[in-house]
Amino acid sequence: MASLFNRSSWLIVLLAVACCDAGEIGKASKVILTRVPNGGIQPQVALDSKGVVHMVYYVGDPGKGDLYYVLSQDGGSTFSRAVRVNSKPGSAVAAGNIRGAHIALGRNGRVHVAWNGSHASGPVGPPGREPMLYTRLNDARTAFEPERNLIQVARGLDGGGAVAADAAGNVYVVWHAPAPGTEGEANRKVWIARSNDDGKTFERERPVWERATGACSCCGLNAFTDDRGTLYVLYRSATEVVNRDMYLLTSRDRGQTFEGSDISRWNVGYCVMSSESFAQSRAGVLAAWETEKQVYFSKVDPRTGKASPPAAAPSSTDNRKHPVVTGNNRGELLLAWTEGMGWKKGGTLAWQVYDESGKPEPKRGQSPGVPVWSLVAAFARPDGGFTIIY
Numbered sequence: 001m002a003s004l005f006n007r008s009s010w011l012i013v014l015l016a017v018a019c020c021d022a023g024e025i026g027k028a029s030k031v032i033l034t035r036v037p038n039g040g041i042q043p044q045v046a047l048d049s050k051g052v053v054h055m056v057y058y059v060g061d062p063g064k065g066d067l068y069y070v071l072s073q074d075g076g077s078t079f080s081r082a083v084r085v086n087s088k089p090g091s092a093v094a095a096g097n098i099r100g101a102h103i104a105l106g107r108n109g110r111v112h113v114a115w116n117g118s119h120a121s122g123p124v125g126p127p128g129r130e131p132m133l134y135t136r137l138n139d140a141r142t143a144f145e146p147e148r149n150l151i152q153v154a155r156g157l158d159g160g161g162a163v164a165a166d167a168a169g170n171v172y173v174v175w176h177a178p179a180p181g182t183e184g185e186a187n188r189k190v191w192i193a194r195s196n197d198d199g200k201t202f203e204r205e206r207p208v209w210e211r212a213t214g215a216c217s218c219c220g221l222n223a224f225t226d227d228r229g230t231l232y233v234l235y236r237s238a239t240e241v242v243n244r245d246m247y248l249l250t251s252r253d254r255g256q257t258f259e260g261s262d263i264s265r266w267n268v269g270y271c272v273m274s275s276e277s278f279a280q281s282r283a284g285v286l287a288a289w290e291t292e293k294q295v296y297f298s299k300v301d302p303r304t305g306k307a308s309p310p311a312a313a314p315s316s317t318d319n320r321k322h323p324v325v326t327g328n329n330r331g332e333l334l335l336a337w338t339e340g341m342g343w344k345k346g347g348t349l350a351w352q353v354y355d356e357s358g359k360p361e362p363k364r365g366q367s368p369g370v371p372v373w374s375l376v377a378a379f380a381r382p383d384g385g386f387t388i389i390y
Helices: none
Strands: 013-016 032-033 039-048 051-060 063-070 102-105 111-116 132-136 164-165 169-179 188-195 222-225 231-236 246-251 259-263 276-282 285-293 295-300 320-327 335-339 347-354 360-370 377-382 386-389
Touching: 013 051, 032 347, 032 360, 039 102, 039 377, 051 102, 063 111, 063 360, 102 222, 132 169, 164 231, 169 222, 169 231, 222 276, 259 285, 259 377, 285 320, 285 335, 295 320, 295 335, 320 377, 335 377, 335 386, 347 386
Parallel strands: 032 386, 102 164, 164 222, 276 320
Antiparallel strands: 013 032, 039 051, 051 063, 102 111, 111 132, 164 169, 169 188, 222 231, 231 246, 246 259, 276 285, 285 295, 320 335, 335 347, 347 360, 377 386
């Protein structure tokens, strides 16, 4: 593992304390902006119990690129050398923003990564045979194991899948696909492949929920486990073409059964290529998503699985997308998102800090230069500040 900690000198940090006067700087939740290393895009981060930042990102051709993993032991000031995640070159895809890697930390901090495979992943056959790929750090924590395709029956992968893991050794890979023998968005279901041995083996996938909600075909979903081991899934439905609501699913029995609720309605007759995010905070589990070109977040009560009324980012601009949310040790929240992004089009990063009661603070800002096909990631530092990677 020591080989992963060689420090690199690529990092350029921009300190952005937006809308604060000089007297506030010492007590403000400082927001630091930094770029993905090596010209990478689509950063995804996870923090372990010691505050170490683990990140995966994408490099290369948007249709057939590679995934890399780095970590930071100093709150994101410096990162280790990059280690390639995928064993087969070009087996990841970035086009569409929402088909890239997801990262989760499991028992003893083991890193788990899942992503939609590209056509370069290997023989995929006719359309709808794209693989849902999974890998993990090996037992020595020196490299990643060869990736595996977890799809056995639920073929028809389009929008991005996700991975979640807990401290008891459970790993969950989740994606949406049509029920076997059917086609169309209304026949899509959310599927789960479960492991109870730290990702060494997985059960055959099965639907998580029997309610006929469909799933927005080119939209991503997300999954997360909290510190109680409760599993959460956010996904966008698709029925009668225009019903594309956001659903929150919750499981308290390690993914065996789920309860679900519609937390945000959206009537729109096209695929919106949306993404979601989760985070653990002092206030509970945080969830973020987009609806009608605006971004929202809710606090999820870990005891009931119920989401608070959605809170929208202040004001509005054109086409807000790809929100991420995180919380610090003071109970403050950061919501970050992109603006103006589209197909083959980059955009602007924007963010807002909220106080412990959920009210917007003066600290907010924007920064241009989110690359084409990229996303943003964010985490809370031990000093109470926030870092956004883009």
